[in-house]
Amino acid sequence: MKVFNTYTRRKEEFIPVAPGCVRMYNCGPTVYNYATIGNFRAYVFADVLRRTLEYFGYAVTQVVNITDVGHMTSDADEGEDKMAKAAREQKKDPWQVAAFYTEAFFRDIAALNIRPAQEYPRATAHVPEMIAIIERLIAQGHAYVVNGNVYYDVSTFPGYGALSGNTLDQLNAGARIEINPEKRHPQDFALWKQDARHVMQWDSPWGRGFPGWHIECSAMSVKYLGEQFDIHTGGEDNIFPHHECEIAQTEGATGKRPWVKYWMHTRFLLVNGQKMSKSLGNFFTLRDLTEKGLDPMAIRYVLMSTHYRQPLNFTLESVEAGREAIRRLKDFRTRLGEASAAQDNPALEEALEAGRRGFEAGLSDDLNTSAALAALYDMVREVNKLTLSRADAQRALALLERFDSVMGVLSGSEESLDAEIERLIQERLDARKRRDFKTSDRIRDDLKARGILLEDSAGGTRWKRA
RNA sequence: GGCGGCGUAGCCAAGUGGACGAAGGCAACGGUUUGCAAAACCGUCAUACGGGGGUUCGAAUCCCCCCGCCGCCUCCA
Numbered sequence A: 001m002k003v004f005n006t007y008t009r010r011k012e013e014f015i016p017v018a019p020g021c022v023r024m025y026n027c028g029p030t031v032y033n034y035a036t037i038g039n040f041r042a043y044v045f046a047d048v049l050r051r052t053l054e055y056f057g058y059a060v061t062q063v064v065n066i067t068d069v070g071h072m073t074s075d076a077d078e079g080e081d082k083m084a085k086a087a088r089e090q091k092k093d094p095w096q097v098a099a100f101y102t103e104a105f106f107r108d109i110a111a112l113n114i115r116p117a118q119e120y121p122r123a124t125a126h127v128p129e130m131i132a133i134i135e136r137l138i139a140q141g142h143a144y145v146v147n148g149n150v151y152y153d154v155s156t157f158p159g160y161g162a163l164s165g166n167t168l169d170q171l172n173a174g175a176r177i178e179i180n181p182e183k184r185h186p187q188d189f190a191l192w193k194q195d196a197r198h199v200m201q202w203d204s205p206w207g208r209g210f211p212g213w214h215i216e217c218s219a220m221s222v223k224y225l226g227e228q229f230d231i232h233t234g235g236e237d238n239i240f241p242h243h244e245c246e247i248a249q250t251e252g253a254t255g256k257r258p259w260v261k262y263w264m265h266t267r268f269l270l271v272n273g274q275k276m277s278k279s280l281g282n283f284f285t286l287r288d289l290t291e292k293g294l295d296p297m298a299i300r301y302v303l304m305s306t307h308y309r310q311p312l313n314f315t316l317e318s319v320e321a322g323r324e325a326i327r328r329l330k331d332f333r334t335r336l337g338e339a340s341a342a343q344d345n346p347a348l349e350e351a352l353e354a355g356r357r358g359f360e361a362g363l364s365d366d367l368n369t370s371a372a373l374a375a376l377y378d379m380v381r382e383v384n385k386l387t388l389s390r391a392d393a394q395r396a397l398a399l400l401e402r403f404d405s406v407m408g409v410l411s412g413s414e415e416s417l418d419a420e421i422e423r424l425i426q427e428r429l430d431a432r433k434r435r436d437f438k439t440s441d442r443i444r445d446d447l448k449a450r451g452i453l454l455e456d457s458a459g460g461t462r463w464k465r466a
Numbered sequence B: 001g002g003c004g005g006c007g008u009a010g011c012c013a014a015g016u017g018g019a020c021g022a023a024g025g026c027a028a029c030g031g032u033u034u035g036c037a038a039a040a041c042c043g044u045c046a047u048a049c050g051g052g053g054g055u056u057c058g059a060a061u062c063c064c065c066c067c068g069c070c071g072c073c074u075c076c077a
Helices: A037-055 A082-090 A094-111 A123-139 A168-174 A215-225 A236-254 A286-291 A296-305 A316-337 A348-364 A369-384 A390-407 A419-433 A437-449
Strands: A002-005 A010-013 A021-026 A059-064 A143-146 A149-152 A189-193 A229-235 A260-266 A269-271 A312-314 A452-457 A460-465
Touching (some): A021 A037, A037 A059, A037 A286, A037 A390, A059 A215, A094 A286, A123 A149, A123 A236, A149 A236, A189 A236, A215 A236, A229 A236, A236 A260, A286 A296, A296 A316, A296 A369, A312 A316, A316 A369, A316 A390, A316 A460, A348 A390, A369 A390, A419 A437, A419 A452, A437 A452
Parallel strands (some): A021 A059, A021 A229, A229 A260, A269 A312
Antiparallel strands (some): A002 A010, A143 A149, A149 A189
């Protein structure tokens, strides 16, 4: 399997630190509001990556952080923090805000069929670990204390800028924030801050304050995954400064390099070809979309069917296309369930094998889900041409299930019909036996109006929801 | 101002020098099948890859210019 490593800017063969095991950290939500469809692109990507690694036989340990410490709303190290702002606006205390949106996040990822990670560490529960790392950084000469604030001295870490491609010179040239006189270098960043206005405060060796913006991910990833692990993911906007600073912190504290072997970042999502923004009216949370009647599985399909390093243009039409594509796969599954030929079909093996090869080749090539799906649909078409036995169908179904262990779009509760609809379907069957097509068509139309579609096949009548 | 990316049919989207006479999905239109439908299958649907130059025996793929969109340069997935 090859993956594109942001750090080296090329596709590399994926070789885990420990054979057979993958340890992965995904940058998770800041829980001061509902996550947007753009956020979910990154989470669905991480989920598909995890599922792909499991498909290929790796045991994956996945950690997703929950950022429940407020970061600042403004560019500089001042202003109101986001948790405080949300709390004020919602007339709640910040801890309630965090709890509320953390719960919303878990409901949303469940709706998108995102598999639960092993750990969801919350930043507020790991302040002692953050303090411990900061102390190590101070001891190693990577950090300094000024007036109860602790800053990272970027000049002590030669690799600073390697991930993003920035150099300190360039950053200085592009600096748009006011220089903080406490800092030795403009690019130094805060590890621990004091500010009486901040609503969440903890005691520390440097006085009462709160942790800096990047330290939580260093502390929590090391705690749960060790000082060196395989994969770290996030949105492309995390590359700088967030991930850049994390590397400086973690490698500076542990002295071990590389902290993370493969960095993988998702591109941004556009809505109707434009950046998602409230003023354009194209700013969507998951619940905004489901309230419009869109199926979360169709949304997942759209998010996972475009290669993660390409811009994704999210449109309502694309969600409809996703819904219909899922329906095609489910119809395929239904037809397989009805297979009843007396003899096995010798042509099946080749069709399945070609599908499997294509699907795996796509995933192996830096998670090229578009290519993998194309192979799947080619296989569906080939298999649909064949007359299959029960045993044949079982083999095809098993492969489809295996593919869906990566896609995650076909699962869904088995639906049932109420007794009245069951009765109408039977009534229609009786009418058809009498060749009373007027009655049978009327019943079919009635049920269609109620969202139940009927299809007559050789084996009988089947139904599905519109 | 500096750095990086994208622009492929009505829509979504692979492909990044020769098997492209451009995957796949959705939509649409013809046909087979069906009592009629649906599903399924077959066929049609980009002489064309934002526009213009150039390199090459050969370019959607490389180079240059232009247009549009997006990201980063200490809030952001």
